[in-house]
Amino acid sequence: MTVKYTREHEWIRIEGDLATVGITFYAQEQLGDVVFVELPEADTSADQGAEVAVVESVKAASDIYAPVTGTIIESNSELSERPELVNEDPENDGWFFKMQLSDPSELDDLLDEADYQAFIQEEL
């Protein structure tokens, strides 16, 4: 199992050709209290970089992009009732959706944990 990151502050946990996607601890901290999450429907396909979900905090709405190309196979329905999970446990129970990867080579362009930590240090 590998975990990768995007410059849009998403994490991607990869198991075989399945990817689970959420937003990072740093991202939820920047967003503030999350009050609403709009998730993609299962069986929809998404290109890398497509807007697939929306997370709204007390401050603003932010788009969530598909980190890789593939098919959405499941969304975290728990977030509809408990959007605060994104703040409480962003990198586990607060996951957004799962994708079946079309092109695993896209993963090579994503950041590993050390690169991502360095990236957010630059933003700070």
Next chain:
Amino acid sequence: MTDLHSLALESFHTEQGAKFAPFAGYKMPIQYPLGVKGEHLHTRESVGLFDVSHMGQLLVEGPGITEALETLVPAALQEMAPGQIRYSQLTLNNGGILDDLMLTRWNDTTWGLVVNGACKHVDMEHMRAMLPDSIQMNYLDTHALIAVQGPRARDALTRMMPEAGELVFMRAVQTTWSGHPITLSCCGYTGEDGYEISIANTHAQELAEALTTLEETTWVGLGARNSLRLETGLCLYGNDLTIETTPIEADLLWSIQKRRRTNGGFLGADTILQQINDGPPRKRVGIAPADGRTPLRDHTLLKNSAGDEVGEITSGGFGPTFEGPIAMGYVTHNMSTPGTELFAEVRGKSLPCTVCDPIFVQQRYVRSL
């Protein structure tokens, strides 16, 4: 943020852990470590402290000032008692709103005005052009303005300044604190009981520190200030009020007292009195999404079931006390009755919504002792 004005208390706010953002030409505290939601809830339960020194504080004086000001605002000023505050609007010839403001009568020749930070220079030009030369206008950029808001503000502040306990909503007093002159006004922008304190910049930090040591208080940034005012149905100039909206469209008829409704005598009175009689073409209302969950943001378009555009959200977000989406906007008059169903265009989809009262959380002003 180099071109921005600094608040006198900027370094104090930095020490309190503030994050800053530009607003109205100032580098303003947008939130503190508690965060927008925590600051909002703390203000509703206890006391929030706000540095609103970007607001324009003016002292206008001269013979005939009361009558002269009445030509610029639709509120009745001549009937007001010394120390009384009224909310009104600087209107334009077309009935539109140049700014909204608070006016405090000190005596027959002196009034205190508080206008919005983003509008203050335009307001001053407008007033200077409209008021007789015998009226002096002093811009108090030498003074900070600190708001103390919440259900425990009265108890907390009365320990520091006994006069606070004697003031009811929309009354003000000029007094001293710790030997420094202050203006203490019982009003605010959160829907809660509370005060605004005007004090010279040179003594502002001493006041801020004393307020911070009160056990009930926490500092609150502009983020929570916005959700607090929106939950209680209060308008934000630039969003909900503009030069294109009249006080009647904005549902502010309550701020135009009877004599002015009949006699007019202020800029834009023709349009405004006509709208009082015939109804405005559109009206400010609250908007609630039928799903009870999706926040509606500023500039969201509103449509009827036929898909025709009937209005727009002017302020929208999430209400931490209401625990749901809160929004206000303008809709055509025929769509403005509470309960009317319409659709908001959210991310390419039509979201069913209902027109409602824009007051999502009841205001809790102390009107009598």
